[in-house]
Amino acid sequence: MIIAEQKTLEEIKQIVAGYNKLLVVGCGTCVTVCFAGGEKEVGILASELRMARQMDGQQLETVERTIQRQCEWEFVDQLKDAIEDCDAILSMGCGVGVQGLAERFPTKVVLPALNTKGMALTVQEGLWAERCAGCGNCVLDKFGGVCPIARCSKSLQNGPCGGSVNGKCEIDPEIDCGWQLVYDRMKAINMLDKLYEVQEIKDWSTARDGGPRRINREDLRL
Amino acid sequence: MKAGSNLERVLEAGHFAVTAELGPPKSADAKVIHDKAETLKGNCDAVNITDNQTAMVRMSSIAAGTIALQHGLDPVIQMTCRDRNRICMQSDLLGAYALGVRNVLCLSGDHQRFGNHPQAKNVYDVDSMQLIRMVKNMRDEKKFQCGEAIKVEPRFFIGAAANPFADPFEFRPIRLGKKVAAGADFAQTQLVYNVEKFINFMEIVRKMGIHEKIYILPGVGPIKSGKAAEMMATTVPGLEVPDEIVQRMKKAEDPKAEGISICLEIIDRVRQIPGVAGIHIMAIEWEKAVPDIVQRAGLLPRPVIEVVEEPQEPPAQKPA
Amino acid sequence: MENEAEKSPNGYEPKVVAFACQYCAYSAADLAGPTGLQYPANVRLVKLPCTGKLDVLYILDAFENGADAVFIAGCLDGNCHHVEGPLRAKRRLVLANKILNELGIGADRLGMYQMSGGESIRFVEAAREMTDRARQLGPSPLNQRKSAANE
Numbered sequence: 001m002i003i004a005e006q007k008t009l010e011e012i013k014q015i016v017a018g019y020n021k022l023l024v025v026g027c028g029t030c031v032t033v034c035f036a037g038g039e040k041e042v043g044i045l046a047s048e049l050r051m052a053r054q055m056d057g058q059q060l061e062t063v064e065r066t067i068q069r070q071c072e073w074e075f076v077d078q079l080k081d082a083i084e085d086c087d088a089i090l091s092m093g094c095g096v097g098v099q100g101l102a103e104r105f106p107t108k109v110v111l112p113a114l115n116t117k118g119m120a121l122t123v124q125e126g127l128w129a130e131r132c133a134g135c136g137n138c139v140l141d142k143f144g145g146v147c148p149i150a151r152c153s154k155s156l157q158n159g160p161c162g163g164s165v166n167g168k169c170e171i172d173p174e175i176d177c178g179w180q181l182v183y184d185r186m187k188a189i190n191m192l193d194k195l196y197e198v199q200e201i202k203d204w205s206t207a208r209d210g211g212p213r214r215i216n217r218e219d220l221r222l
Numbered sequence: 223m224k225a226g227s228n229l230e231r232v233l234e235a236g237h238f239a240v241t242a243e244l245g246p247p248k249s250a251d252a253k254v255i256h257d258k259a260e261t262l263k264g265n266c267d268a269v270n271i272t273d274n275q276t277a278m279v280r281m282s283s284i285a286a287g288t289i290a291l292q293h294g295l296d297p298v299i300q301m302t303c304r305d306r307n308r309i310c311m312q313s314d315l316l317g318a319y320a321l322g323v324r325n326v327l328c329l330s331g332d333h334q335r336f337g338n339h340p341q342a343k344n345v346y347d348v349d350s351m352q353l354i355r356m357v358k359n360m361r362d363e364k365k366f367q368c369g370e371a372i373k374v375e376p377r378f379f380i381g382a383a384a385n386p387f388a389d390p391f392e393f394r395p396i397r398l399g400k401k402v403a404a405g406a407d408f409a410q411t412q413l414v415y416n417v418e419k420f421i422n423f424m425e426i427v428r429k430m431g432i433h434e435k436i437y438i439l440p441g442v443g444p445i446k447s448g449k450a451a452e453m454m455a456t457t458v459p460g461l462e463v464p465d466e467i468v469q470r471m472k473k474a475e476d477p478k479a480e481g482i483s484i485c486l487e488i489i490d491r492v493r494q495i496p497g498v499a500g501i502h503i504m505a506i507e508w509e510k511a512v513p514d515i516v517q518r519a520g521l522l523p524r525p526v527i528e529v530v531e532e533p534q535e536p537p538a539q540k541p542a
Numbered sequence: 543m544e545n546e547a548e549k550s551p552n553g554y555e556p557k558v559v560a561f562a563c564q565y566c567a568y569s570a571a572d573l574a575g576p577t578g579l580q581y582p583a584n585v586r587l588v589k590l591p592c593t594g595k596l597d598v599l600y601i602l603d604a605f606e607n608g609a610d611a612v613f614i615a616g617c618l619d620g621n622c623h624h625v626e627g628p629l630r631a632k633r634r635l636v637l638a639n640k641i642l643n644e645l646g647i648g649a650d651r652l653g654m655y656q657m658s659g660g661e662s663i664r665f666v667e668a669a670r671e672m673t674d675r676a677r678q679l680g681p682s683p684l685n686q687r688k689s690a691a692n693e
Contacts, residue, residue: 009644040599044641047602051645054687153333154303154344158351158400160393161330162385162412162460170459171335183390196396198404201308201352201367 002030002094003128004037004114006045012090013052015111019087020059022049024113025079025101026066027093034128036114037092039066045092045113070097076104083108136206136213142194144185151178157199224361224407225379227324228296229268231527232500233408233437238493239500240521241298241410241439242266242512244290246281255286258509259293265516266295267524268325270410270502273300277337284318291322298381299323302331307347308356308367315357319376327381327410328353351404354382358405382406384438386423387416388460395426398436408437410502413454415463417491424495433497440492443504444481444511448472482515489519556610556676558585560669561600563593565623567615570657570665579662581669584676593617594627601638605647608685611676613653615668621658628656646683651676 007015016022024046032038046062053060065082067075070093079101083089088109091098095116102110119132133150139157140147149155153171160179163170167180186192204210223230232239242262247254262269269290273283287297299318301311315326330350334342348356356367357380364375382401386394398409414420420440427433445451445463451471455463467484474480485503492498505511516522562568568589574581590596593616604612614635616628632654639649653672657664681689 009641040597043599044602047599047606048641048645051602051606051647051684054684055646057687057690153335154330154349155346156330156349158349158397158404160388160390160397161350162383162388163333164389165459166389168459171333177389180389183393195393196400198351198355198400201348201356204347 001033001120001122002096002116003034003118003120003130004031004094004116005034006036006041006092006114007112009048009052012045012049012113015113016049016060016088016090019109021061021063021086022046023063023065023079023082023086023089024049025070025089025091025093025097026064027070027091027097028066028068029071031092031094031097031114032066033122034120037094037097042066042092045090049090070094070100072100073104076100079105134207135202135204136210137203139199139202142199143182144189144191146178146181146185148178148182151176151181153178157202225324225377226529227268227379228527229298229325230379230407231529232267232525235525235527237267237500237525238521239268239437239439240266240516240524241268241270241500241502242509243272243502243504243506244269244286244295244297244509245272245275245507246283246286248278248280250281252289255281255289256293259290259295261509262512263293263295264524265513265522266503267500268296268298270298270300270327273302273329273331274305274337275300275332277304277332277334277339277342279338284314284321284323287318287323288321296325297323298325298327300327300329301353302329303346303348303350303353304331304334304344307345311348311353311356312360312366315360315376315378316372319378324377324379325381326357326378327383328357328406329383350382351400354380354401354404354406362405380405380407382409382436383411384409385412385460386414386420387412387462391419391423392426394423395430395432398427399430399432402432402435406436408439408499411438411440413441413443413461413504414488414492415461415467417488419462420492421495424497428497437499438497439500439502440498441502441504442485442488442492443506444478444485444508444515445471446481446508447477448474478511482511482518485515486518489515554677554681556584556673556681557608558582558611558613558669558672558676559588559604559609560585560613560615560672561588561590561593561596562615562665563617563622563627564589564591566617566621566659566661567655567657567665567668569659570615570662571669573660574662574666577662579666581666582673584673585669592622592624592627593631594622594624596631596634598634598638598641601652602641605642605651605682605684608682608688609651610679610682610685611651611653611672613655613668613672615655615657615665618656618658628654648679648683651679651682 024042026037026039026042042064046064050060067078069075090111090113091101092113098112118130120128121131123129135149152159153169164177169175169177186195244258271283271287274280283299287299290297328350334344357378359365361377364372384398448471451468455468503512601612614631642649655668
């Protein structure tokens with residue numbers, strides 16, 4: 001799923017400064033699961049912002065809504081009735097959600113409340129870790145199901161570099177060395193010999209480097 | 223001859239090679255390079271010019287290497303994958319060759335987290351293994367990475383790094399073998415302080431026959447103080463300094479002299495390991511120690527190999 | 543009813559909200575009267591089925607609606623009917639404390655107490671402690687701003 005975390009209250013206060021009636025919109029999918037922008041967080045942030053405004057001796061009116069997904073028009077359209085008399089929309093969705101709202105309501109100011117961090121796995125309650133970099137050309141078959149692009153700090157395809165010590169990455173003892181994980185997995189599935197091959201230079205044109213990406217499925221379009 | 227660099231000639235002739243490290247300054251001051259070059263001149267067969275080492279902004283390695291060339295030194299340009307994509311790498315390689323540089327050492331590069339610009343975006347379009355192959359294909363296939371032909375190809379003696387002290391240990395010789403397969407001609411290792419571990423590493427390397435396909439130059443270097451020894455032992459990932467050495471450095475009355483003694487002992491031991499083709503002296507910001515070390519290790523004078531064929535490109539102009 | 547002497551000279555009477563678990567603190571509070579113990583009338587009691595039900599938003603709502611102090615009263619560790627209610631509540635207080643500090647209300651206006659159902663005295667102590675603290679701290683900055691805006 002997509003993981004995100006809330007910007008600091010200070011930053012959000014500055015982002016919404018000057019708007020007096022805010023529509024705070026949560027998203028019921030990824031950011032609900034990672035406790036960043038679901039219905040609960042909408043309630044908390046709206047309350048925080050109202051109180052923060054009061055502390056400055058001013059008033060802020062908030063309308064709270066949470067839709068199932070900010071990245072699909074059928075859900076976004078449910079906000080139509082709520083946006084009319086709001087000065088601005090504060091989206092608690094990921095970067096896609098913010099843009100979904102902005103695209104659907106072209107004359108409305110849409111502001112972000114979250115920082116989107118990427119595609120991740122819930123490792124345990126309260127801990128999420130990036131697993132996919134969306135390079136557009138999956139190589140997981142070559143690395144035993146551990147992605148060196150996403151999990152090696154240098155995205156090495158012929159790692160590990162000289163900074164791998166005790167299974168940890170040189171940049172942070174909290175980060176596992178992606179290549180130690182690749183190595184261990186390949187060993188466990190009896191495929192170590194695969195790692196003897198030099199991986200050729202990657203074609204990054206399928207990644208963001210090739211420009212904004214889209215998928216067009218003619219068989220699905222009406 | 224693949225590139226005809228002095229380093230290649232010395233190694234091809236079967237001499238025990240000595241390379242040293244020359245760190246460019248964190249400024250535009252050419253004098254620093256001139257001075258260091260003069261210190262190292264005659265004491266080594268080639269000098270490694272570091273490429274923004276530890277991700278600190280320093281003078282360009284190619285620019286500093288060109289200055290070293292003016293002193294008659296044979297520069298080994300270090301090139302990391304951190305700061306350049308394949309377009310810039312190849313462009314810099316063409317330029318370096320045109321300026322007279324004949325050796326390149328291909329590295330992943332320290333992560334920018336360690337440097338003075340931790341907020342920078344890194345590149346890693348290519349990794350060190352792929353860079354080796356790219357440089358080889360430019361030289362031997364006369365082709366750019368995209369496949370297009372190069373009219374006048376850059377002919378480099380290709381270096382790779384090896385770290386026998388990083389994990390997983392059993393994969394380290396294999397990874398060096400991969401670098402050979404990718405096209406590396408010589409390898410310089412991480413600083414060796416744990417000689418036992420390096421001996422084990424070399425044993426596996428020899429079993430795999432890797433030493434017959436690549437010149438291996440273990441990294442050695444004098445430690446300046448007990449504090450430095452402790453810091454190196456505890457804070458540098460992938461560097462192993464045994465406690466015995468840390469203690470010796472801490473107890474030493476003259477730590478600098480002790481550091482050089484330890485370095486000489488290590489040189490003596492690694493020289494005896496079959497498959498070791500030379501040493502790479504990394505006296506980081508202590509280049510002045512190099513002449514003393516080389517002399518006391520009995521590695522002077524450095525061999526002078528006559529150039530039979532003229533290099534294709536005239537070397538850069540010597541200073542007046 | 544509490545002693546008149548405890549009241550502030552300027553007439554400020556703090557509003558204290560207690561979120562109490564029905565299995566322990568709520569019954570402890572209930573028992574206070576019959577056992578002859580008194581707790582300050584400043585305390586408004588909100589019954590929770592378990593402190594595990596505590597939500598950061600409840601705390602914020604209390605402050606937004608005029609509370610000068612809030613406390614959570616739950617079971618002793620290991621005595622929770624739902625096993626880990628107080629543990630969860632304590633984790634949530636981490637976020638609540640952070641928010642209260644960021645807002646300038648101050649985390650010292652928020653407290654957490656643990657007791658068994660029979661310990662009326664513990665509840666009364668908690669109620670007095672939080673009321674005293676709110677008295678010392680004065681009105682919540684939010685309430686101060688509100689009254690300033692109304693004048």
